Amino acid sequence: MKAIHILTLIELKLFFRDLQSLIWTFIFPFVMIYFLGLLFGNSAVGEMDYKTLLIPNMIALCLLSTALFTLGTRIVSYKESQLLKTYQITPLHSIRIILSFCLLGVIISLFSIIIACVSGHFIYNLQPPIYLIAVIFSLMLSMVTLFSFGILVTGISSTMQGAAGISVLALNLQTFLSGGVIPYQILPLPLKIVAKALPLHYVNDILTFTWTGQSVNSIWLNIIILIGMAFVFFILSIRCFRWT
Amino acid sequence: METVIQIENLKKSFGSFEAIQDLTFSIRKGEIFGIIGPNGAGKTTTIEIIEGLQECSSGKVTVLGYDPWKDAKKLKENIGVMFQHTNLQSKIKVGEAIELFASFYPRQIDTTLALENLKLEPFRHTYFKNLSGGWKQKLLLTLATLHSPSIVFLDEPSTGLDPKSRRELWKMIVSLRDAGTTIVLTTHYMEEAEQLCDRIAIMNHGSVVGLDTPQKLIQSLNKDKSILIACKQLNIALVQKIAGVSRVVSKNNLLQIFTDTIEWTTFELFKLISTEGLIVDDFRFSTGSLDDLFVKLPQLQEEMML
Numbered sequence: 001m002k003a004i005h006i007l008t009l010i011e012l013k014l015f016f017r018d019l020q021s022l023i024w025t026f027i028f029p030f031v032m033i034y035f036l037g038l039l040f041g042n043s044a045v046g047e048m049d050y051k052t053l054l055i056p057n058m059i060a061l062c063l064l065s066t067a068l069f070t071l072g073t074r075i076v077s078y079k080e081s082q083l084l085k086t087y088q089i090t091p092l093h094s095i096r097i098i099l100s101f102c103l104l105g106v107i108i109s110l111f112s113i114i115i116a117c118v119s120g121h122f123i124y125n126l127q128p129p130i131y132l133i134a135v136i137f138s139l140m141l142s143m144v145t146l147f148s149f150g151i152l153v154t155g156i157s158s159t160m161q162g163a164a165g166i167s168v169l170a171l172n173l174q175t176f177l178s179g180g181v182i183p184y185q186i187l188p189l190p191l192k193i194v195a196k197a198l199p200l201h202y203v204n205d206i207l208t209f210t211w212t213g214q215s216v217n218s219i220w221l222n223i224i225i226l227i228g229m230a231f232v233f234f235i236l237s238i239r240c241f242r243w244t
Numbered sequence: 245m246e247t248v249i250q251i252e253n254l255k256k257s258f259g260s261f262e263a264i265q266d267l268t269f270s271i272r273k274g275e276i277f278g279i280i281g282p283n284g285a286g287k288t289t290t291i292e293i294i295e296g297l298q299e300c301s302s303g304k305v306t307v308l309g310y311d312p313w314k315d316a317k318k319l320k321e322n323i324g325v326m327f328q329h330t331n332l333q334s335k336i337k338v339g340e341a342i343e344l345f346a347s348f349y350p351r352q353i354d355t356t357l358a359l360e361n362l363k364l365e366p367f368r369h370t371y372f373k374n375l376s377g378g379w380k381q382k383l384l385l386t387l388a389t390l391h392s393p394s395i396v397f398l399d400e401p402s403t404g405l406d407p408k409s410r411r412e413l414w415k416m417i418v419s420l421r422d423a424g425t426t427i428v429l430t431t432h433y434m435e436e437a438e439q440l441c442d443r444i445a446i447m448n449h450g451s452v453v454g455l456d457t458p459q460k461l462i463q464s465l466n467k468d469k470s471i472l473i474a475c476k477q478l479n480i481a482l483v484q485k486i487a488g489v490s491r492v493v494s495k496n497n498l499l500q501i502f503t504d505t506i507e508w509t510t511f512e513l514f515k516l517i518s519t520e521g522l523i524v525d526d527f528r529f530s531t532g533s534l535d536d537l538f539v540k541l542p543q544l545q546e547e548m549m550l
Contacts, residue, residue, distance in 0.1 A: 006347040010340050017335040081331040086387075089295060089325040090348040091317055 003092055007100040011074075012107060021070060025108055028065065029116040033058050036181070037124050045183050048212065055120045056207035057181070062112035063105075063142055064174060064200055067150025068167035070108060071101045076154050076163035079244065088243040095238050098151060105147045113139070130213040138210045142203040145226055148233035149199050155240060174200035199233070202226040246273040248395060248426050249294060254303035256289050256450075263289045265450040267303070273394075276417065276427040278441035278458075280434070280538070286450040287430045291397060294428070295325060308394055321349060324388035326381075328400040334373035338364055338383055341372065342390065349391040362386045362416070378409025385416060395426045402436055414440055434534035446537065454537070462532050471501045471510060474526035475517060486512045500530065 015021050033054055043050045075097070078084045087097065120126035129135045153170055154163040175181055177191060178200035187195060195201045205222045209215075216223060249271035256264040264286045271277045279287050292298040293305055296312035296319050305312055310319045332341055339359065346353035359365045362382055367375065375383065381401060388396055398417065402410040417440060421427055431437050437444055438458045446454040446461070454461050474497050483492050488505035503509040506529065517524060 003347045006344055010336065010344050013340070014333050014335055078333075082327055082329050083332060086325070086327060086330045087348070088297065089320060089323070090345065091320045091350065092348040 004096050004100045004103065007097070008103045008107075011100065011104045015070070015104065015108060024065070024069065025062075025112055026115055029058055029062055029112050030119045032061065033116060033119045034123055037120075041124065046185070051124050051126060052212055053208050054124070055116050055126055056211035057204060058116045058120075059109075059113050059139070060142065060178065060200060060203045060207050061175060062116065063109055063146045063203065064150070065171055066105050066109050066112065067146040068154060068171055071105050071147055072150040072152075072154030073160065073163045073167055075101060075151060076157055077160050079158055079242065080160055082244070084243045094241040094243070098148070098234075098237055098241065101151065102144070102147045106143055109139075109143060129211045131210060134210040134216070135207075138206040141223075141226055141230055142207060145199050145230040145233055146203060148230070148237040152233055152237040152240060155237070155242060158242070158244075174198045177201065178204045199226070199229050202229065245275075247271070248273045248308055249428070250304075250306045251290075251294070252304045254290070254293065254305060255301045256286075256293060256298070257301045263450050264293075264300070267450070267452060269445055269452060269455055271426060271428060272443075273426055274421065274424050275442040276421050276429060276440050278437040278444040279428065279430045279447060280432070280437050280444060280534070281447035282538070284449075285447040287447055288399075289450075290447070291399065291428065291430060295323065295397060296320070321351075321391070322394050324391065324393035324396045326384050326388040326396070326398050326401060328403055330384055332372040332383075334371065336372050337369050338372070338375070339368035341383065341387060345387045346390055351391060353390050355390075358386055358390055376409070377405055378412060381405060381409070381413055382416065385413070389420060389425070393425065395428065396420060398427060398429045400431055401429065402431070402433060410436070434538055438534050444534070458534060461537065462534065469503065469506045469532075470530045471503065471506065471513065472526070472528050472530050473499050473501065473513070473524065475499070475522050475524045477520070477522050478517070479520075482516060483513065486516070498526070 036058075037051055037054055040050045045053060075084070078087075084097075117126075117128060121128075150167075150170075154166050157163045157166055173194075177187065177195035177198060178184075179187075179195070184192065184195060184201070202222045202225055205219050206216070206226060209219055247270045251270065252268050254264055254267040255262065267286075267290065279290065281287050289298065293300050294307055294312060296307075296316040299313045307319055308322055310322075312319055336344075339355070342355045342358055342364075346355050346358070356365075359368060362385075364379075364383060364386060367379060367383075372380065372383070385398075385401070388398075401417070402413050405413065414436070417427060417429070421442075427440075429437070429440060441458055443456060444454075444458055444461060445452050454464075456464065476497070478499065480492050480494065480499065483489060483499065483501060486501075486503075486509050488503045488509050490502045490504065492502070493500045501509065501513070
């Protein structure tokens with residue numbers, strides 16, 4: 001526990017010392033909420049007002065970008081600089097590294113969520129969720145799924161350049177197919193099938209349903225799929241973890 | 245003396261390529277053991293098998309009584325490793341790095357004492373990227389030895405360091421050995437191996453081609469003894485006629501005289517100089533060095549195979 005605690009704390013300090021990461025984390029949610037609200041604020045998605053979905057969609061995107069760019073890419077950079085090899089020769093187990101990075105992701109995401117909520121409230125008078133416990137549960141499930149997904153897919157690469165390429169591809173593909181930016185209903189069938197294989201689609205569903213106070217009975221299958229994805233990605237991220 | 249690392253008939257293959265061929269040697273407690281050899285000699289593979297980072301194809305390796313591959317967790321608590329190209333996070337502070345690495349070990353580590361022992365206290369709040377090359381290496385050595393390991397592996401520890409920093413690092417390594425720690429060192433710097441190592445294994449093409457103290461290795465493998473002399477008017481033809489002289493090489497006002505009977509040749513040489521009334525500017529015996537050995541490695545390998 002001590003190693004996880006100190007590793008998380010030091011990684012958090014390092015995160016706050018990196019100006020680029022700070023700008024990305026703090027400015028991105030604000031800018032996206034402002035512009036998406038400005039562009040599509042008056043439209044509707046099904047029976048829902050687009051603006052109502054703005055915050056949960058933005059949180060889903062922030063979680064994914066944190067998973068890919070802050071967590072996954074950082075681990076790959078440590079692999080490239082042989083820092084992980086230096087960790088490998090100590091009694092530190094890979095599961096502790098993954099857990100501490102997931103914990104780091106939770107803390108960073110909390111900042112993004114607060115900024116998204118505050119921006120939404122002050123710019124568009126968006127209201128906080130009614131069922132807070134349901135939202136917290138869906139956030140936790142989303143974080144486990146996306147963070148382990150980010151660490152898993154970026155870990156395919158052994159270089160920073162490769163990891164950055166994978167991250168950009170994974171982020172853009174899921175952003176456009178998840179239903180967060182372009183409504184899922186208007187996607188052609190082949191893209192709908194691809195979207196169903198990506199975790200952000202389910203994260204978007206569970207976050208928007210719980211955030212807007214809708215009954216999750218209609219998406220129970222999506223929740224089970226997301227729990228399955230969380231389990232599989234977490235196990236795979238540990239099994240496929242490479243020190244060098 | 246107690247053996248801490250025992251390697252018997254070690255083999256490691258990558259597909260059809262045999263990186264390590266039937267390696268057998270042991271390392272004693274409290275010695276600085278050097279492993280030298282050209283790139284691709286199998287040094288890194290051997291070391292990584294001993295550290296438990298790679299599994300051997302066949303043979304037996306025992307480190308502190310543990311099988312490095314099967315008992316990796318226990319072994320890692322008792323060894324320290326300083327890799328050649330390690331880079332910590334550029335904006336991690338020295339104190340934070342020590343605190344972080346100390347947290348990886350189950351035993352309690354006094355981080356303040358570690359900082360003070362290696363005079364790192366003034367740099368506690370300095371970012372890793374702002375340290376000089378010498379201090380970076382000192383910090384990495386500190387991180388590798390925080391938990392008082394029984395064995396420390398050093399991979400090219402002084403690469404890229406200026407002579408002053410290199411000597412300071414050597415002092416740290418020697419003081420670790422004096423405190424009872426076994427040190428396994430790989431290096432390309434023959435001077436470093438000669439200065440630091442109690443024993444050296446010379447590797448080439450996955451085999452050990454020589455293993456002994458640096459002095460004995462030089463004596464046994466450098467059979468060509470020679471005399472170096474700077475004497476402007478010395479007649480090379482006359483020198484070649486001295487009994488025992490096999491060849492004379494002239495370079496930069498210096499004559500290198502190779503001989504089988506160094507004492508007799510020296511006597512005859514000075515007799516000649518005295519008779520001719522010449523002036524000697526420089527004179528020394530050349531017994532060779534590890535550098536010479538390193539250059540001769542392919543030849544040594546052939547001799548061993550014959």
